Amino acid sequence: MLELRNIVKTYGGRRVLDDVSFDVRPGRLTGFVGGNGAGKTTTMRIALGVLAKDSGDVLLDGRPVTADDRRRFGYMPEERGLYPKMKVGEHIAYLARLHGYGKGDASAAATSLLEGLGLGERLGDKVETLSLGNQQRAQIAAALVHDPQVLILDEPFSGLDPLAVDVVAGVLQERSARGAAVLFSSHQLDVVERLCDDLVIIAGGTIRAAGSRDELRAQHAVRRFELVSTGDAGWIAAEPGVHVLDRRGGWAVFDAETDETAQRVLRLAVERGDVASFAPQHPSLAQIFREVIQ
Structure with a gap:
């Protein structure tokens, strides 16, 4: 080494x-x-x-x-x-x-x-x-x-x-x-x-x-998630503790204040019966780079 x-x-x-x-x-x-x-x-x-x-x-x-x-x-x-x-x-x-x-x-x-x-x-x-x-x-x-x-x-x-x-x-x-x-x-x-x-x-x-x-x-992860649904995901923006970064139709990327907030969004999406996928998003190297050199 x-x-x-x-x-x-x-x-x-x-x-x-x-x-x-x-x-x-x-x-x-x-x-x-x-x-x-x-x-x-x-x-x-x-x-x-x-x-x-x-x-x-x-x-x-x-x-x-x-x-x-x-x-x-x-x-x-x-x-x-x-x-x-x-x-x-x-x-x-x-x-x-x-x-x-x-x-x-x-x-x-x-x-x-x-x-x-x-x-x-x-x-x-x-x-x-x-x-x-x-x-x-x-x-x-x-x-x-x-x-x-x-x-x-x-x-x-x-x-x-x-x-x-x-x-x-x-x-x-x-x-x-x-x-x-x-x-x-x-x-x-x-x-x-x-x-x-x-x-x-x-x-x-x-x-x-x-x-x-x-x-x-x-280390540099934020509570950022991607939801893909078969319906319209516009309802997410009204949820407390959620900040929607991007949305088109049934696809949305959002930040959650807490893990519990993210789980609540997932539970509500499942109750609506239209979840295709739900996953955390990892920061890119470019995002980490910008963060640490500031």
């Missing part, structure tokens, strides 16, 4: 990270979200040892991370850093060689990974001839080719179309399932919400929320 504990970083007297602490657990995808300038990239670079911290600790399995440990890290920066004149397959194989792979194993690992990312037909093409989206896939391959124990990706879905997002997501899920600890940042909250097991929200250099997706949903 990768652990960040009480990380502090200042630039020119301005504290850009203030007591940042969270975990990235093996076998899980951790989404790292925040606005521009919130501190995501700085945090990632400190975890990788690319940037020095003022204080705090970066730990792997309970001990300080060493240079040898970081050789088992994979990193994809937001800025592309591949050699434009190299052929895609040769480039990724070259990076595997730098990690100690033999020539044949490096070529096999590069080919398998690039095929999994949908670049199997572009192995012999120069990097500079790829579209920006395909360059992004190649950059992800560069981070993955040595089968890292810890994977840190800065905006891996940037510039990808929906089909490419699904391909890359599948590769990351597969690596996570094999035991890698995966931390990725993204501004695409819908993608983060769909993929991640754990969430970390940062704003102004401080962690505003961290935990599993389900834990955060439970």
